[in-house]
Amino acid sequence: MKKYFEEKSLPVDVKKHYKGNKKLLSNVLDYLxxxxxxxxxxxxxxxxxxxxxEIECATTIYVDDAGAAFQKVRCKIDKLPKTQSILSFIKELEKLERLELRRRKRLEKLMNLDFDSLELKEKKDVAYELSDSKDLTNKGVAARYFLKIYNETKDIHYFCNYASTLYKSGNKERAMEEYDEIIQLFKTEKYPDKGWVMGCIYADRMDYYKNDKKKFREIWDTAKADPYVREVPFAFPGYLGYVIEFTEISFNYGYFDICDELLDEIKNEKLPVPQNIKEHYGL
Structure with missing residues (x-):
């Protein structure tokens, strides 16, 4: 979305926070x-x-949040004086609202189509689109579609997508089993993004075993020594994704020594720190 505001005219604290978190707008939203x-x-x-x-976070993090964000913003903006900037903003908001309506109708259609009759490219598009949804039912269907694509292509990339989406759909125990299968496949199969995938696997395992302190720490020790993970460049946004996730999981579940260790790396690399962790450490 276009910026209809002047950064220099924002409240001092907001301007400072925005300047330091432009790569992680969810931090800015949490602060606001x-x-x-x-x-x-x-x-x-x-x-x-x-x-x-509000709109940038909703449309880039979880598209299912977009409708609620648009409604919240619409209620506020409609009460303000109709300056030129407000009118321009409303015009763009209306376009986004129409796109959101079409997206929701399309999701309904995707859930009821004959997947097996589609061309391979269409199958991939459908699976990815459903997996982007926050709805667990949509994610469950997307996981099933990714598995079908893997069985058709034997491309390990889609088996990785299947397992990850399976975890996000709530079928966590089965996903743990499939992650074990991926690790075995990695021993013999060539795949360019093993580090990225292993980072995601470790993050989900840490989440899954959050109440088992011994297991949680074993997973973390394995993760930080993993040769695939260590090969991934420490740069935004690649490595950032699961480094931040490791940090948030460790913080949220009370493993503060691990969080301290990760936070040192994040600060050294000048990566954005999640808002709740910033506040806890007084950063």
């Missing part, structure tokens, strides 16, 4: 929600900024 009541904001520039952050 914690410090400011959106409904009470009267400054047009600030309201446009807040609206921009």
């Amino acid at each position: 929600r914690d410090k400011y009541d959106f409904e009470r904001i009267e400054d047009i520039n600030f309201a446009l900024f807040y609206s921009y952050i």
Whole structure:
């Protein structure tokens, strides 16, 4: 979305926080929600900024959040004076709302089509589109489709997508079994993104065994010594994805020594720190 606000005119604390988190807008949104009541904001520039952050996060992190974000922003913006910037913002918002409506109708259609009759490229598009949804039923169907694509192509990439989507759909125990299968496949199969996949596997395993302290630490020790993971460049956004995930999981479940270790790496590489961790450590 275009920026209809002036950064220099934002509140000092918001401007500082935004400047330090442009690569991780979810941090900015967490800060805004914690410090400011959106409904009470009267400054047009600030309201446009807040609206921009809401929409950017909804449309880039989980598309299923977009509808609720649009409605929240619409209710606020409609109450503000109709300046040129507000009118331009509303015009773009209306386009996004129409796209969101079409997307939802398409998701409904994808859930009811004859998947097996599609061409391979169409099958891939459908599986990815459903997997982007937050809805667990959609993710479950996407996992099944990825497995079908793997069986058709024997491309290990789609088996990795299948296992990861299976975990996100809530079928975690089965996903753990499939992750074991991936690790065995990696011993004999060539695949260019083994480090990225292993990072995701370790993150999900840490989440799965969060209440088993011994197992959790065993997984972490294995993860940080994994040769595939160590080969992945420490740069945004590749390695950042699961380094941040390792950190958040460790923090959320009380493994603060592991979080400390990861946080040192994050700061050394000047990567964005999640908002809740920033506040806890006073960063």
